[in-house]
Amino acid sequence: KAGVTQTPRYLIKTRGQQVTLSCSPISGHRSVSWYQQTPGQGLQFLFEYFSETQRNKGNFPGRFSGRQFSNSRSEMNVSTLELGDSALYLCASRRAAGNTGELFFGEGSRLTVL
Amino acid sequence: TQLLEQSPQFLSIQEGENLTVYCNSSSVFSSLQWYRQEPGEGPVLLVTVVTGGEVKKLKRLTFQFGDARKDSSLHITAAQPGDTGLYLCAGGRRDDSWGKLQFGAGTQVVVTP
Numbered sequence: 001k002a003g004v005t006q007t008p009r010y011l012i013k014t015r016g017q018q019v020t021l022s023c024s025p026i027s028g029h030r031s032v033s034w035y036q037q038t039p040g041q042g043l044q045f046l047f048e049y050f051s052e053t054q055r056n057k058g059n060f061p062g063r064f065s066g067r068q069f070s071n072s073r074s075e076m077n078v079s080t081l082e083l084g085d086s087a088l089y090l091c092a093s094r095r096a097a098g099n100t101g102e103l104f105f106g107e108g109s110r111l112t113v114l
Numbered sequence: 115t116q117l118l119e120q121s122p123q124f125l126s127i128q129e130g131e132n133l134t135v136y137c138n139s140s141s142v143f144s145s146l147q148w149y150r151q152e153p154g155e156g157p158v159l160l161v162t163v164v165t166g167g168e169v170k171k172l173k174r175l176t177f178q179f180g181d182a183r184k185d186s187s188l189h190i191t192a193a194q195p196g197d198t199g200l201y202l203c204a205g206g207r208r209d210d211s212w213g214k215l216q217f218g219a220g221t222q223v224v225v226t227p
Contacts, residue, residue, distance in 0.1 A: 004156070031213045032213070033213035033214065033215075035217075041219070042202070042217050042218060042219035042220055043157075043202065043204075043217035044217075045214050045215065045216070045217075048213035048214055050213070055213065056210065056213070056214045058214070090156050090157075092156070092213070094213050102147075102159045102162070103147075103149075103157075103159065103204075103213070103215065104159075105155075105156025105157050105158070106156050107154065107155055107156050108156055
């Protein structure tokens with residue numbers, strides 16, 4: 001079956017702009033999590049959605065937001081981009097509840113902010 | 115500040131050698147997972163351990179979860195070039211929601227022929 005699909009794969013923006021990233025989870029997976037990966041900080045949790053509801057949020061400023069649609073697809077938005085937002089943004093979907101379930105990651109969206 | 119500290123940060127070895135990667139924390143986790151990430155791809159789950167003292171073997175890979183559920187190790191026997199990648203440990207805490215994992219910064223492993 002198809003894996004987690006993220007679009008776009010690469011994008012370049014300038015400071016002050018905003019960006020929207022999209023994630024289509026594996027069919028049947030209702031939980032979608034977003035992570036930011038940078039060389040210095042590793043993977044940092046952004047937020048998680050389940051059944052269109054945000055279940056948890058990481059320690060990121062309000063410029064980072066997300067949503068989930070009824071078909072479980074998710075989007076995240078970053079407004080007023082800063083240089084430090086340059087990173088690989090990973091989306092992961094999960095089938096099982098609880099923290100022992102496997103996270104299936106997409107290939108990520110690499111954002112460069114100039 | 116990383117909740118999970120991985121060591122070493124980088125490991126370069128010859129094919130056939132053994133290696134161990136460590137993942138330590140002062141916090142207790144209800145589950146501990148290990149992922150491997152290759153360039154241009156997302157992390158892929160290798161194993162999940164949930165019981166203190168648990169040992170799991172996956173071919174040449176051996177995973178241990180500490181008795182107190184605060185630390186874990188990954189041991190690779192007779193490493194092969196295909197083992198090259200970024201190894202990430204990730205902990206799930208009982209009071210966190212389902213999709214939230216605490217990741218270590220990762221250990222970059224390079225196995226040369």
